[in-house]
Amino acid sequence: MLSGSDTVYVLRYFDVIGRAEGCRLLLTAANASWTEEHPEWPAEKANQPFERLPVLVERSNGNEWILCESLTIERYLARVFGFMPTDLKQAALQEQMADQQADLLSAFFAQLTATGDMKSKQIDEFNTLFDRMVKEHGRILSRSSSKQHLFGDQLSYADISLYAFYKLFIVYLKCYQSDIAEIVKSKLTPEIINLILSIEKEPQLAPHFSKCDTMAAIFTAKDF
Amino acid sequence: MSSSNVSYTLRYFDIVGLAESSRILLTAAGVEWTEEHPEWPQEKPNQPHGRMPVLVEKSTDGSPDFVICESSNIERYLARTYGFLPTDLKQAALQEQLRDLMSDVIVLFTSQVQCKNEEDKAEFQTKFDGLLETLINVQTKLLKDNGNTGRLFGNKLSYADIVTYGFYMTMLVSFAGFKADIVDVIKPKLTPEIVKLISVVESDPLVVKHKSRGGSLAAIVSA
Numbered sequence: 001m002l003s004g005s006d007t008v009y010v011l012r013y014f015d016v017i018g019r020a021e022g023c024r025l026l027l028t029a030a031n032a033s034w035t036e037e038h039p040e041w042p043a044e045k046a047n048q049p050f051e052r053l054p055v056l057v058e059r060s061n062g063n064e065w066i067l068c069e070s071l072t073i074e075r076y077l078a079r080v081f082g083f084m085p086t087d088l089k090q091a092a093l094q095e096q097m098a099d100q101q102a103d104l105l106s107a108f109f110a111q112l113t114a115t116g117d118m119k120s121k122q123i124d125e126f127n128t129l130f131d132r133m134v135k136e137h138g139r140i141l142s143r144s145s146s147k148q149h150l151f152g153d154q155l156s157y158a159d160i161s162l163y164a165f166y167k168l169f170i171v172y173l174k175c176y177q178s179d180i181a182e183i184v185k186s187k188l189t190p191e192i193i194n195l196i197l198s199i200e201k202e203p204q205l206a207p208h209f210s211k212c213d214t215m216a217a218i219f220t221a222k223d224f
Numbered sequence: 225m226s227s228s229n230v231s232y233t234l235r236y237f238d239i240v241g242l243a244e245s246s247r248i249l250l251t252a253a254g255v256e257w258t259e260e261h262p263e264w265p266q267e268k269p270n271q272p273h274g275r276m277p278v279l280v281e282k283s284t285d286g287s288p289d290f291v292i293c294e295s296s297n298i299e300r301y302l303a304r305t306y307g308f309l310p311t312d313l314k315q316a317a318l319q320e321q322l323r324d325l326m327s328d329v330i331v332l333f334t335s336q337v338q339c340k341n342e343e344d345k346a347e348f349q350t351k352f353d354g355l356l357e358t359l360i361n362v363q364t365k366l367l368k369d370n371g372n373t374g375r376l377f378g379n380k381l382s383y384a385d386i387v388t389y390g391f392y393m394t395m396l397v398s399f400a401g402f403k404a405d406i407v408d409v410i411k412p413k414l415t416p417e418i419v420k421l422i423s424v425v426e427s428d429p430l431v432v433k434h435k436s437r438g439g440s441l442a443a444i445v446s447a
Binding site: 049050051052065067068069070071072073075076079080088089091092093095096099100103106109110113114115116117118122128129132133136 | 272273274275290292293294296297300301304305313314317318320321324325328331335338339340341344358362
């Protein structure tokens with residue numbers, strides 16, 4: 001671990017799952033000293049380096065260091081706390097999954113806001129990308145020995161990022177589109193559902209579920 | 225870190241698009257590389273995520289090809305492998321956050337272009353304008369704080385410099401296809417510090433042999 005025991009983190013974001021769940025899960029899994037701040041918005045916009053959230057504040061030895069952009073924050077925390085492989089090729093294989101997930105989120109909003117002829121085109125694009133991603137997750141999982149982790153036999157950045165992604169789509173995005181959880185659930189294979197439920201049973205993540213529900217109750221026997 | 229036994233193939237369309245930073249990184253790294261323009265969409269199923277760019281790393285030591293995708297992932301992998309991103313995690317993260325901010329600006333631009341509804345289009349346009357202004361302010365401050373040398377960090381060509389150059393290439397050359405007057409709209413917003421970065425990157429000894437299909441970005445922004 002590359003972080004001193006006197007280092008504390010503050011995650012600034014809105015009080016929603018949104019784009020910060022991966023950061024929350026990483027800080028929890030790392031057993032870091034951290035808290036969350038929900039700045040008054042837009043009053044606090046001008047006080048953030050990129051006028052946006054999330055922002056990570058790291059305080060150590062009287063110094064303060066600030067980082068922006070959810071994916072950069074995730075990759076930084078993953079490296080600091082040992083969830084990212086040090087081998088560059090292995091790291092790239094995990095990072096591209098997170099980038100693919102970000103593309104899916106963009107595609108979700110594109111189909112949500114599209115109108116006219118573009119609507120069905122964007123919906124098709126979203127479905128095609130999502131199905132392809134699920135197939136890719138399945139392919140990686142089929143090569144993993146444990147089936148409870150994407151790579152190796154320990155919780156990795158890829159596992160945490162995948163969990164945050166599915167939680168985003170199954171628990172959060174219904175506030176934008178009421179049927180998205182059912183649409184996404186119907187695309188998942190039993191193996192992927194098993195992976196999601198295994199990740200949330202990781203002891204390192206237990207403190208996270210004292211503050212929110214697990215997804216176990218969302219998947220009934222007929223989903224498997 | 226670089227090995228003479230390694231060579232690369234970059235698979236993409238024959239356009240500037242989102243691949244220019246990767247092309248420049250490959251050139252600056254001094255490695256052997258070529259470009260492939262697969263038949264599209266026939267070759268879609270043969271790519272890891274069904275999309276491009278894709279980077280294939282081949283080694284003469286008999287190991288299987290290493291294949292990765294996602295443009296910013298390819299850039300980070302090349303930058304780390306060939307020393308354009310610092311090994312210090314904080315220093316690297318400060319560079320990466322700039323690239324992610326630029327990705328967000330690109331997403332807002334494409335969202336605005338794809339929107340047919342006038343009200344939503346106007347909303348995306350406002351968001352795009354605001355975030356581009358934020359980006360330019362952030363970049364300009366870093367350049368000024370670093371002595372206005374045309375480098376965002378330190379005193380040699382960095383990942384941040386290259387992806388910033390690539391971003392403006394995408395905006396001003398690639399996106400002219402979507403918005404004919406984009407150069408006239410964006411050029412006035414560029415600060416002298418950013419114009420200098422573009423010129424310094426393009427003329428860097430490591431980059432100068434890269435002949436972009438987009439032509440000289442430095443010429444476009446200083447005309």
